[in-house]
Amino acid sequence: MDLISFVKDASMQTQQLRFSNGHWDQAISLDTSKPQQILVLLFGNLPLYQEAITSLQQQLPLAFYIGATTSGEISQDQVIDNGLVATLIAFSNTSIRMTTQQVDMPQESYETGKRLAHELLGDDLKLVMVLSDGLNVFGSDLTQGLVDNLPKEVAITGGLAGDNFLFRQTHTLAQDHISSKQVVAIGLYGRALKVSHGSRGGWLPFGPDRLITASDGHELLELDHQPALTVYKEYLGDKVEGLPASGLRYPLEISQVGHSTKLVRTMLAVNEDHQSITFAGGIPVGATARLMRANVESIINGAASAIEVCLESHDNPQLAILISCVGRKQLLKQMIDEELDIVKERLNHDTQVCGFYSYGEIAPFDDKHQAELHNQTMTITCISELCTDY
Incomplete structure (x- = not known):
């Protein structure tokens, strides 16, 4: 956890800290003697946040702090549960802007994305990274609001907060303000900044195509004019005992006419009275759906593909x-670190790694597509800052 990155021919510095037993595991070692802007990414368990943030802000009062609660934290060397990991990024040739929006109703999600985009528009904007409440925001609408109101050349990535598989309440962080129903976004600006991204799954469809005949936002009501939950139970039998958690292993693949990429949607909740299923993204009527499944090998290969997409343009x-x-994470269980390991094998040893397990991932599928909300993917954003005088 003591990796500090000073890459040759580059000016960006990074350091990672872990909070436990009331204190951070090491002192801040960034060289702060030169003018710079500092971004702190915090991913972890809600009860740890306030004390942890206070101690950081005392040392780095001018930094930008953003974060999210999770269903597992990704650190440099392992996946952690119920912890808190801070990754400090000091930029010399990049500027940062942060904005937040409160979302009282999920139906406000598109307008929320639109407002965030307008707040962040500016010269040399390279990346918008968004962290959202994972249960009270329509992530697909939020993403579309950003896409429709930002230039095409701006990368949009991020994710939806988690709550350790409880599916009750998620939170995001902006500076020292921790809140549910909140979306926080940062913009990174500058010609020295290099960004790449990749998003891949490894899940495979099975069973017949089914027509989505009724839905309401993220709630799937009918497949082939039959109650959605009834169809799930009849087709999967005892494999879906313990819904909605067990349903994480059987997401939906959604195909839409006119769309070259297929979306994957993760189950979040079931309504026994209505026999409906709520997913982590929009469910469009008229689209075709198929159930999906995966094994350990295909999931890990999906993570490898995601980082390989990043490295095609960012070596x-x-x-x-x-x-x-x-x-x-639920499928990999005790083999969860293998997903991290296969990504790290393709990176240089001095690349700082951080992240979290989410209720939804935001990124383009590749450089030919706009950003979308994904489920069941490993989504990676790679960042570098060149040491260049302008």
């Missing part, structure tokens, strides 16, 4: 932010 990133779906 030596200084920072890799990994946002992986909670459903992948």
Whole structure:
């Protein structure tokens, strides 16, 4: 956990800290003698946040702090449960802007994305990273609001907060303010900044195509004119005992006419009275759905594919932010570190790695597509800052 990155021919510094037993595991070692802007990413367990943030802000009062609660934290060397990991990033040639929006109703999600985009528009904007409440925001609408109101060349990535598989309440952090129903976004600006991204799953469809005949936002009401939950139970039998958690292993693949990529949607909740299922993204009527499943090998290969997409245009990133779906974690179980390991094998040893297990991932599928909300993916954002005089 004591990796400090000073990459040759680059000016960005990173350091990672872990909070436990009331204190951080090491002192801040960033060189703060030169003018710079500092971003602190915090991912972890809600009860730890306030004390942990206070101690950091005393040492770095001018830094930008953003974070999210999780269903597992990704550190440099392992996946952690119920911890708190801070990754400090000091930029010399990049500026930072942060904005937040409160979302009282999920139906406000598109307008929330639109407002965030307008707040962050500016010269040399390279990346918008968004962290959202994971249960009270329509992540697909939020993402579309950003996409429709930002230039196409701006990368949009991020994820939805988790709550350790409880599916009750998630929180995001902006400076020292921790709140549910909150979306926080940062913009990174500057010609010295290099960004790449990749998002891959490894899940495979099975069974027949089914038409989505009724839905309401994220709630799937009918498949082939039959109650959605009834169809799930009849087709999967005892494999879906313990819903909604067991449903994480059987997401939906959604195909839409006119869309070249297929979306994957993760189950979040079931309504026995209505026989409906709520997913972590929008469920469009008229689309075709198929159930999906995976094995350990296919999931890990999906993570490898995600980082390989990043490295096609970014061969030596200084920072890799990994946002992986909670459903992948449930399937991998005790083999969860293998997903992290296969990504790190493809990175240089001095690349700082951080991230979390989420209720949804935001990124383009690749450079040819706009950002979308994904489920069941490993989504990676790679960042470097070149040491260049302008």
